[in-house]
Amino acid sequence: MGGAGVTAGAPTAPVRATLEDVARTAGVSLATVDRVINRREGVRAKTVARVEAAVAKLGYRADVAAARLARGQSFRFAFVLPTGGNSFMTHLTEQVRHTADWLAGQRGFIDILHVDVFDPDLLAGALETLSPAYHGVAVIALDHPRVRAAIDDLTTRGVAVVTLVSDAPSSRRLHYVGIDNPAAGRTAATLMGRYLGGREGTVAVIAGSLALRDHAERQFGFHQILSSEYPQLRALPPLEGRDDSARTRELTAALLVRHPDLRGIYCCGAGNRGIADALEASGRAREVVWITHELTDHTRRFLVRGTCDAIINQDPGHEARSAARVLLAHCAGEPISPDQERIRIDIFLRDNLP
Amino acid sequence: MGGAGVTAGAPTAPVRATLEDVARTAGVSLATVDRVINRREGVRAKTVARVEAAVAKLGYRADVAAARLARGQSFRFAFVLPTGGNSFMTHLTEQVRHTADWLAGQRGFIDILHVDVFDPDLLAGALETLSPAYHGVAVIALDHPRVRAAIDDLTTRGVAVVTLVSDAPSSRRLHYVGIDNPAAGRTAATLMGRYLGGREGTVAVIAGSLALRDHAERQFGFHQILSSEYPQLRALPPLEGRDDSARTRELTAALLVRHPDLRGIYCCGAGNRGIADALEASGRAREVVWITHELTDHTRRFLVRGTCDAIINQDPGHEARSAARVLLAHCAGEPISPDQERIRIDIFLRDNLP
DNA sequence: CAGAATTTCAGTTGCGCACCTCAAAAATTG
DNA sequence: CAATTTTTGAGGTGCGCAACTGAAATTCTG
Numbered sequence: 001m002g003g004a005g006v007t008a009g010a011p012t013a014p015v016r017a018t019l020e021d022v023a024r025t026a027g028v029s030l031a032t033v034d035r036v037i038n039r040r041e042g043v044r045a046k047t048v049a050r051v052e053a054a055v056a057k058l059g060y061r062a063d064v065a066a067a068r069l070a071r072g073q074s075f076r077f078a079f080v081l082p083t084g085g086n087s088f089m090t091h092l093t094e095q096v097r098h099t100a101d102w103l104a105g106q107r108g109f110i111d112i113l114h115v116d117v118f119d120p121d122l123l124a125g126a127l128e129t130l131s132p133a134y135h136g137v138a139v140i141a142l143d144h145p146r147v148r149a150a151i152d153d154l155t156t157r158g159v160a161v162v163t164l165v166s167d168a169p170s171s172r173r174l175h176y177v178g179i180d181n182p183a184a185g186r187t188a189a190t191l192m193g194r195y196l197g198g199r200e201g202t203v204a205v206i207a208g209s210l211a212l213r214d215h216a217e218r219q220f221g222f223h224q225i226l227s228s229e230y231p232q233l234r235a236l237p238p239l240e241g242r243d244d245s246a247r248t249r250e251l252t253a254a255l256l257v258r259h260p261d262l263r264g265i266y267c268c269g270a271g272n273r274g275i276a277d278a279l280e281a282s283g284r285a286r287e288v289v290w291i292t293h294e295l296t297d298h299t300r301r302f303l304v305r306g307t308c309d310a311i312i313n314q315d316p317g318h319e320a321r322s323a324a325r326v327l328l329a330h331c332a333g334e335p336i337s338p339d340q341e342r343i344r345i346d347i348f349l350r351d352n353l354p
Numbered sequence: 355m356g357g358a359g360v361t362a363g364a365p366t367a368p369v370r371a372t373l374e375d376v377a378r379t380a381g382v383s384l385a386t387v388d389r390v391i392n393r394r395e396g397v398r399a400k401t402v403a404r405v406e407a408a409v410a411k412l413g414y415r416a417d418v419a420a421a422r423l424a425r426g427q428s429f430r431f432a433f434v435l436p437t438g439g440n441s442f443m444t445h446l447t448e449q450v451r452h453t454a455d456w457l458a459g460q461r462g463f464i465d466i467l468h469v470d471v472f473d474p475d476l477l478a479g480a481l482e483t484l485s486p487a488y489h490g491v492a493v494i495a496l497d498h499p500r501v502r503a504a505i506d507d508l509t510t511r512g513v514a515v516v517t518l519v520s521d522a523p524s525s526r527r528l529h530y531v532g533i534d535n536p537a538a539g540r541t542a543a544t545l546m547g548r549y550l551g552g553r554e555g556t557v558a559v560i561a562g563s564l565a566l567r568d569h570a571e572r573q574f575g576f577h578q579i580l581s582s583e584y585p586q587l588r589a590l591p592p593l594e595g596r597d598d599s600a601r602t603r604e605l606t607a608a609l610l611v612r613h614p615d616l617r618g619i620y621c622c623g624a625g626n627r628g629i630a631d632a633l634e635a636s637g638r639a640r641e642v643v644w645i646t647h648e649l650t651d652h653t654r655r656f657l658v659r660g661t662c663d664a665i666i667n668q669d670p671g672h673e674a675r676s677a678a679r680v681l682l683a684h685c686a687g688e689p690i691s692p693d694q695e696r697i698r699i700d701i702f703l704r705d706n707l708p
Numbered sequence: 709c710a711g712a713a714t715t716t717c718a719g720t721t722g723c724g725c726a727c728c729t730c731a732a733a734a735a736t737t738g
Numbered sequence: 739c740a741a742t743t744t745t746t747g748a749g750g751t752g753c754g755c756a757a758c759t760g761a762a763a764t765t766c767t768g
Contacts, residue, residue, distance in 0.1 A: 711767085713766070715765075726752105733746070736744080738754070
């Protein structure tokens, strides 16, 4: 703007135009402006135009605080989270609790329901018997016909459903809050391939369960890139550690014995303590590249110690807030800004830990 | 909670406790509750305790919409951004504009002032002549005595100052919104070292200007890790490309000629088009590991094409929103949640691009 | 052209809170 | 005990908007 590259004069008037200002300059009453603004019917086209001109002229923008207060509506959301669960789920639950705290100031209320989300019948049952008082539901979904049906049913009943962390893509859910899992797997593969330079050898993949859509998708993405871009690395068939440390330790220990040329391990689920134990016990922790998911107290320690080489992460805080924002915006008929709601695939090395 | 792992009964009452509810259960008047809530004086300790007990019992939380409306205060913030500038700065400016849009609904108003932020005198001058009508300022700082003095002066006058992207650590700014630059440099070095496996060779560092604190810090962090962890890689003294593509192309071309054993380039500033051009012209784009900063349309293309190997990024959208949130929270006397305001060091590979 | 049906508009209320005033009540002091 | 100070109550106002009520203006009908 200004000549010398500096424009530090007095700011433009900080006063907001109110509905009344609009009414006055349009020469109509408050009520008429309200009808135009909120798209109620019963206003002549000519009057609408007059009001809209006034709105444009004054740069009127509704005060969201006043609008919310006047509307006086409040919303109830249910977050369906796993019972028990691993560190990541514990973090997520905690973040949902924080989000609930914040939302309580915004006329939004979150109830956390704990369900065994890995059992399709239990999960579907929980969704089916959900109180009709809820305006929205966030659920760690399972891509299973019964669950899908339950989600579709809720949607039909007018309840907004967002899937959280794990999606049910073919359902009629409103939105998915979580990462692109195949892309996360590809990211891990690229990192693995580059870290291993041109070396030949074997790479193992350990999942919690391939019945879980997110684990399967990560594994798929990983294999896709590894086989096409790094043919000198031989990927073993994926193992299932059931997200259990003890079992994962055994699997890892067996791998290390059976494959002296083991160069890398990609863990696309939980049970990381087992992997760390086995790797450290074998004495090959530094030479084997281990890439895993989710930043927790444990994985952070393994990364700092050098046992783990990279962590692919999704930010549970962001996910919890995003789910709440999407639900609230949908129920209040407000728009959302897509790129604020996109959950990124974080890569953490020892050096960029938050 | 529930026996079968499912607790999907009727939610607790969705009604919010109001100030009046608190007054009634505490057996005092609205005015007294107000005095307690807003920490006004003139209330006996015993009465304070009674009110606080009622607040706790009812789980009372002020309705932020109503509070904001009643308070009726509004805030003006100035964002001091560079004139012209590179892609990153253009993105940032756009994101600040979006943020301004959002903030306008929250009784916050942002004016964007364009200044040549690389000239300490101009920048300090702009800060000094800033209208006193502003409650807060976000500025891309320069770590220079005059700028520092200007910031301290604003702070003394009661204006909240946050530094954005580039800090002035020794000033009395309220908060720094940006990444840990030495850590970003270390991250680049680790990636470089790992990507190059055990190979020997030369690594070049290109900065915009080492007089810029962020560039210097990145370069420092990079060298630190490279020399201590990857001694087989020889880091050349940093070059200054002045964030200019043409000049950076020449520098890069000269590097490629002079150092046949050049294995990697770390660019901790702008001017990436020059690097890409020179690398692609030399035919060594695939063998030289190039790591750079800031995800833009250009760097994204270089990454997808394989010319660039990794991008260290700070999210300008997050930074703009965070600066606005911090300023607003400070002025309104509200708390901020630190881990939501922490700007992460993103690593982007071809596979996890947003 | 009267009367009915419809469209268009103005006026009013209240959301929950902050902030203010003034007077009454209680506690403290000499 | 009276005089003084401290604490509390009652009440009001207004923030900007949504939503409702009822009346006036317009159009339609026979």
